Amino acid sequence: MEATEAGLGHTTAAGDMTNAPPTTRFATCSYIEFQPEYGIPVRATLGAPRFKLKYPLRINLQQAAPDRAWFSAPEAEFDRRYFQKLDRIGVDFYREFSEKMSDGRALVLLCFERLDKSRCHRTLFADWWRGSSGEQVPELGAQPSRPLDAAE
Numbered sequence: 001m002e003a004t005e006a007g008l009g010h011t012t013a014a015g016d017m018t019n020a021p022p023t024t025r026f027a028t029c030s031y032i033e034f035q036p037e038y039g040i041p042v043r044a045t046l047g048a049p050r051f052k053l054k055y056p057l058r059i060n061l062q063q064a065a066p067d068r069a070w071f072s073a074p075e076a077e078f079d080r081r082y083f084q085k086l087d088r089i090g091v092d093f094y095r096e097f098s099e100k101m102s103d104g105r106a107l108v109l110l111c112f113e114r115l116d117k118s119r120c121h122r123t124l125f126a127d128w129w130r131g132s133s134g135e136q137v138p139e140l141g142a143q144p145s146r147p148l149d150a151a152e
Helices: 068-072 075-089 091-101 121-133
Strands: 026-030 040-043 107-111
Touching: 026 121, 068 075, 075 121, 091 107, 091 121, 107 121
Parallel strands: 026 107, 040 107
Antiparallel strands: none
């Protein structure tokens, strides 16, 4: 059994084996924009996509999904509650989850929103993770070209 199969390390871009954690533990994207070369797809939503995906979706991280009741809350309240949930679960949980589930590639947290069209909880997760762990969480989908709340 290779070290990557045993969960002991990963292969670097140069093809060398290392026991260091991957450079990027998490990334984010929408279900529609995700490509398998981005990493390991992870459902981070309450519901699963009802449309056919072009890749298998085998990992579900409900601990990164917001609660349904918050969707009708004002934006600031939604953010506060979501950050409280992440704080309650804690960095150690997400770090251990990533170490258990990753084969050295980033776990890509997926949801329905395209960031060039609307706001999304996965950007809040990225901000929280960066502030809590010091690690970056790249967004792999489309980026907003202007602030989403700007007049059209």
